[in-house]
Amino acid sequence: MGKKLGFSDLDEYLFGEGTHYEIYRLLGAHPTAKGKKKGVYFAVWAPHAASVAVVGEFNGWDEKKHPMQRRKNMGIYELFIPDVKEGSLYKYCITTKKGELLYKADPYANWSEKRPGNASRVADISRFTWGDSVWMNKRQSFDADKDPMSVYEVHPGSWMKHPFTEENKEGFYNYRQFAHALADYVKKMGYTHVELMGIAEHPFDGSWGYQVTGYYAPTSRYGTPGDFKYLVNYLHKNKIGVILDWVPAHFPKDAHGLADFDGTPVYEYADPRKGEHPDWGTKVFDYGKNEVKNFLIANAVFWMEEYHIDGLRVDAVASMLYLDYGREDGQWVPNKYGENKNLEAIEFFRHLNSVVLGKYKGTVMIAEESTAWPMVTGRPEEGGLGFSLKWNMGWMHDFLEYMKLDPYFRKFNHYKMTFSLTYAYSERYVLVLSHDEVVHLKCSMINKMPGEAGEKFENLKAGYTYMFGHPGKKLLFMGQDFGQLQEWSEERELDWYLLAEESHQKLQDFVKELLFLYKKYPALYANDHNxxxxxxxxxxxxxxxxxxxxxxxxxxxxxxxxxxxxxxxxxxxxxxxxxxxxxxxxxxxxxxxxxxxxxxxxxxxxxxxxxxxxxxxxxxxxxxxxxxxxxxxx
Missing domain, CATH: 2.60.40.1180 (Golgi alpha-mannosidase II)
Structure with a gap:
């Protein structure tokens, strides 16, 4: 059980300033005690609600039984309920100013009901005993500029599956089983880090985890919060770093989620020209609102602090930086200078990266940014955004366009392999061949290659070697290292059976050789940014x-x-x-x-x-x- 909880005036003040980086310890549902009575302290921010009640399994989902008390300043509602047990399902029943009832999941919940259910669950995430002190101490000296970093991008639900049974109809590995199987593979191959897709709770498998409803909850598809801690702990004990995909750009409109949280735009911009992504059908966070920035920055701190995460790969950064991203004329609002830059998002990134990288030495913040925005990895005090690394999307595009060509035509496109060296030192880059490149009819990596079967393998080995010789950290999506033939789908496991074929096994042997060669010779990493x-x-x-x-x-x-x-x-x-x-x-x-x-x-x-x-x-x-x-x- 946690300590006695409750908001102070200082907590409210810091939250209002956007600088309460441990706000997740107060907002949400926290097992605690009041006097001698054990129970759960609930707190939620709903500034425009008429009233809020806690509903759940423990009160028959009756909105009249547990009305919350509103604090005077910030629109925070709180309540201690005795005898609520860990694992109990709950939601907040919000009565809007118009008298409507909204049943919302907890934005700060540490655990969620497994989809298709969408209630929050009470969790005590304080009980886990970590055993990764050797890794955590060594991480202090990790330098993303000078140390090797080869990343294995993984979607846990489709990496490998069990045979389907009545007890396990989806075949998912749970976090603990996944920990052992993944660590064995990553160590054998020689990657230094894994990047995990779809960990934060999300309602729809087909979003791959990029439309999040539970920012503070590891998805229940694969187990409990404690099981996820076991995964990170086990990977660390095997000297493997853990990076999470993180999505501060947008969130879905699901009725139980953040959208119009108290009947009004709370987490999103109120003006739909800023608050909606036309292409994605999602809401955009309001980076001008301190409490929203606090929600996101504290979330990044939460993953580092509570789960010992080593880095965040920040999704869709370009969509946050440009007010006209994916929008036609008339669909967007210029900033105060008449430009298309989102000044609030720029300030958010500088704040975020300064806090996380200042607080957690040896961690990395990685931007997936697809444009030529300057100084993404520049220092905030010099006008940069403060990221540690940036995905090199330009290199990826040129490299794949070149490699797909019939070799006869490559001489007319020679520049596609040399152009990236003209800007290789403008940012601190990661060379990526990510999941996005092997979906939506883009073909698997092996099937992008020209020629007959044998030539495809020779092309791919040559391409991978060029990639490992080129300056920049490295990232390969799962399946690419043994020549997965099908495009990736979140619905099925990788085609591991291909490793029974000599050509696929030898490709995997070659990638393994490359990965160990990369770590062995500082020439391949220590001067990446020089x-x-x-x-x-x-x-x-x-x-x-x-x-x-x-x-x-x-x-x-x-x-x-x-x-x-x-x-x-x-x-x-x-x-x-x-x-x-x-x-x-x-x-x-x-x-x-x-x-x-x-x-x-x-x-x-x-x-x-x-x-x-x-x-x-x-x-x-x-x-x-x-x-x-x-x-x-x-």
Missing amino acids: PEGFEWINADDADKSIFSFIRKSPTGRNNLLFVCNFTPVERKDYRVGVPKRKQYKLILNSADPRFGGDHERSQQVYKAVKKNWDNREFSFGYELPPLSVSVFLY
Whole structure:
């Protein structure tokens, strides 16, 4: 049971200022005691309600039995109800100024009824005993600029399923089973982090968790809040970081949710030109309202504090920054300067990132921002938004457009693979091949590739190697690392049976090799945000569709040379210019038979000679296989 609860005038003041970062400890439903009587303290913010009552299993859902008391200042209603047990279902019955009754789930609930039910559940989330102190202490020194970060993006409900039974009709792994299976896989493959989709409670599976109704509740689809803590704890004990998808951009209109919470727009902008997304049919948070900003910033703090989360990937940032995002003329309202920038959202991001990154050293805030908005990862005091990292959507688009081409046409689109280096240091980037790229008839990664089956695998291995050589952190969506053939669907598990086929197993072996290579050599990560860490050898060989470049480590030791051939033509006498008269050791050949290729290399070490090539004084010759990348250590 928690401590004795209740609002003070100071709590109300801080909430009104938007700076009560632990407001979730007061608002919501909290098991506690009043005198010697155990029960639950309920509190809700409903500033324009005529009255509010708690209804639930414990009072027959009767709105007359437990009316709440309104505090004088902020429109906060509170009530202690004795003898309410953990797990009890409840809602707030709100009587509007017009006399209508609204039955709303608790915005600050820590647990929810499993859909299709939508009531809140009483939970005591204070009882879990953490065992991840080694991870949490080490996290303090994590530096997103200089440390490796390879992220496995996962949707828990469709990663892997049990056979369907009467007891488990949906086949879901619960959080605890998922913890063990996922940790085993991620450790085997060599990823450093997982990014979990759809954890905050949401009513509709098909939204993938991007239309949230329970911001403070891990979804009950896979178990209890304690089960989710077990998942994070177990991943941490296995040295795996945990990032959550987080959605502060919008929320759905479901009757039990935040929309028109007390009969008026409370969480959303009142003007529908600001408060509604025409494309998505959702409501937009009012970033000018302190209590709403407090709800969201405290929510980010909540996941870090209560669940030891290591980072948040913030969804749909562009939709928040631009007042005209997805809107036609006449559908949006300019800011006070007549511009399309949402000044309130800009200030919200600076506040959010300053609080979270200031409070939780070693965590990351990652922006999914799809435009050229400047300084997304810049410091707030210098005019930036303050994110740690930004998804590189431009790189992703160009890379996929290039890789989808018949190799004959790649020479006319050579710039698609080089253009990203012109802006690679304008932000701190994550290179992403996310869930969005393998849905809605976009094809799976393997089926985006041109050619017959064998060529598809060679193309994909070459593409992945180029990605791992390019500056930026890395993210792969589940299934991409073994060549999932079908597009992803939240309704079914990944096609794990494909791993019985040699080509898929060897692709997975290759991605595993890449992931371990990435972590082994600082040249691939420690200079990600330093232009001195990357150097083109030849960026202009468009006719052959060959790219060669160097990744340099901060110490100058163990640098890596990449030679990438994106045509099905073998170059038996390929020569590459090099910076030094050194020995160059082949450490990765994507065409190696152990990865499904057919070009074994007996020679592993190549000595540079004094022969001018690629505008370099030294060079060496090498037999370059078709559709392949070779990586040399020097």
